[in-house]
Amino acid sequence: MLRPVANLGYLQVVRHCNHVCGFCSNPTTPYSHTLESMKALVDDFVDRDYFGIILTGGEPTLHPQLPEVTAYARSRGLHVRMITNGHRLAERRFADAMAEAGLQLVHVSVYSVDPEVEAELRGTEGTLERAFAAIENALAVGLEVNINCVINRLNAATLDRNVKVLTERFPALRHFVWNNLDPSMGRAEVNQARFTPRLADFEVSLHRAMRHLHKTGRTFRVEKVPLCYMADFAWASTETRKIVKGEERIVYFLDAKQGVRQTEWGHLYAEGCDRCTVREICGGLFDRGNGYDPAELAPLFVDRDAVVRSILADPSDPARERLTMDQWRQAHAARVARAKDEARATRDPKALPVVGQLTDQGLRRFEARRRSESRRTAERELNMERLAEQLPGDES
Numbered sequence: 001m002l003r004p005v006a007n008l009g010y011l012q013v014v015r016h017c018n019h020v021c022g023f024c025s026n027p028t029t030p031y032s033h034t035l036e037s038m039k040a041l042v043d044d045f046v047d048r049d050y051f052g053i054i055l056t057g058g059e060p061t062l063h064p065q066l067p068e069v070t071a072y073a074r075s076r077g078l079h080v081r082m083i084t085n086g087h088r089l090a091e092r093r094f095a096d097a098m099a100e101a102g103l104q105l106v107h108v109s110v111y112s113v114d115p116e117v118e119a120e121l122r123g124t125e126g127t128l129e130r131a132f133a134a135i136e137n138a139l140a141v142g143l144e145v146n147i148n149c150v151i152n153r154l155n156a157a158t159l160d161r162n163v164k165v166l167t168e169r170f171p172a173l174r175h176f177v178w179n180n181l182d183p184s185m186g187r188a189e190v191n192q193a194r195f196t197p198r199l200a201d202f203e204v205s206l207h208r209a210m211r212h213l214h215k216t217g218r219t220f221r222v223e224k225v226p227l228c229y230m231a232d233f234a235w236a237s238t239e240t241r242k243i244v245k246g247e248e249r250i251v252y253f254l255d256a257k258q259g260v261r262q263t264e265w266g267h268l269y270a271e272g273c274d275r276c277t278v279r280e281i282c283g284g285l286f287d288r289g290n291g292y293d294p295a296e297l298a299p300l301f302v303d304r305d306a307v308v309r310s311i312l313a314d315p316s317d318p319a320r321e322r323l324t325m326d327q328w329r330q331a332h333a334a335r336v337a338r339a340k341d342e343a344r345a346t347r348d349p350k351a352l353p354v355v356g357q358l359t360d361q362g363l364r365r366f367e368a369r370r371r372s373e374s375r376r377t378a379e380r381e382l383n384m385e386r387l388a389e390q391l392p393g394d395e396s
């Protein structure tokens with residue numbers, strides 16, 4: 001039986017940030033975490049036999065006890081990773097502290113190697129040089145470094161250039177992660193027209209970027225991109241890998257959504273998908289937020305089992321299991337049936353622990369941060385996010 005041994009849990013440790021990206025899907029909220037409330041969620045991942053934890057935000061390095069929660073997660077046996085904009089990691093002392101605490105892998109977000117485009121996407125000047133300094137520091141203190149990139153309208157045509165510049169400057173980079181923009185939440189939802197790409201906008205540059213990484217022996221993952229836009233790299237689709245391996249994901253959102261457990265990876269399928277040979281292992285079109293157009297999908301007629309085999313045999317994957325295709329088919333069918341039952345069960349919010357706390361101080365800080373962010377977004381003619389998810393009871 002296929003054993004999902006590499007589940008990764010996401011823990012949002014803060015929800016504020018020192019950048020004001022116009023497509024941020026997880027902007028500031030009044031919720032906060034103490035070390036104890038973070039430890040409780042680390043314990044929950046350990047109890048669920050998760051492989052690792054990803055510390056995220058907001059900008060996670062803004063939590064004063066990030067080294068402590070990192071050390072605690074390591075002491076409990078989790079593989080500890082962090083997603084950061086690199087602003088604080090650009091300070092060598094902070095990089096040393098995180099390495100000493102036990103951080104193993106850092107995802108530094110770089111959206112564009114053009115400083116002006118990066119500044120526009122970040123809503124903040126001077127971010128690219130700091131991200132480069134963060135990569136340099138992280139490598140120097142012995143962390144594994146991955147590059148994260150949100151695909152959006154402004155960088156869609158230059159994904160290949162980004163990869164080439166980054167790998168030339170930092171040959172030790174071995175892994176890239178692209179997330180197509182999620183237009184359903186936060187500031188991304190209210191600035192859709194400015195940042196949401198069409199799939200065709202990035203098709204060529206994404207393919208060139210993947211080809212370059214593959215040719216140079218590097219690895220990569222791509223999320224929220226349907227397989228008909230992945231060319232011959234279907235095995236690198238995050239959704240497809242999770243479907244094939246039966247992985248789940250829990251995100252502990254530091255907002256009114258709280259904990260969300262995801263066991264199903266299919267989004268929206270168009271009519272043509274019914275004829276597509278990879279339909280069963282494809283995540284389809286990310287439809288939340290209505291940012292993407294089903295008319296852009298086109299059925300594939302490729303060997304589905306070849307994609308499955310290349311995922312099962314991937315030597316870089318800690319969850320790799322050697323299964324025959326018959327064994328995989330049986331395990332996959334059983335998982336699909338089980339996932340339907342579990343999805344029903346997890347609609348009960350009591351199944352997951354409470355995330356963070358709402359305090360008077362947290363509410364006051366939230367109001368002050370929101371005023372400051374409103375000024376910064378107004379300067380760049382960006383809309384501020386609705387409060388519905390950020391502040392319980394406020395539907396504005």
Ligand code: SF4
Pocket residue numbers: 226227228229269270272273276277278279280282283284285297298299300
């Ligand atoms: S046509 Fe549909 S099922 Fe096939 S690859 Fe595209 S989105 Fe996936």
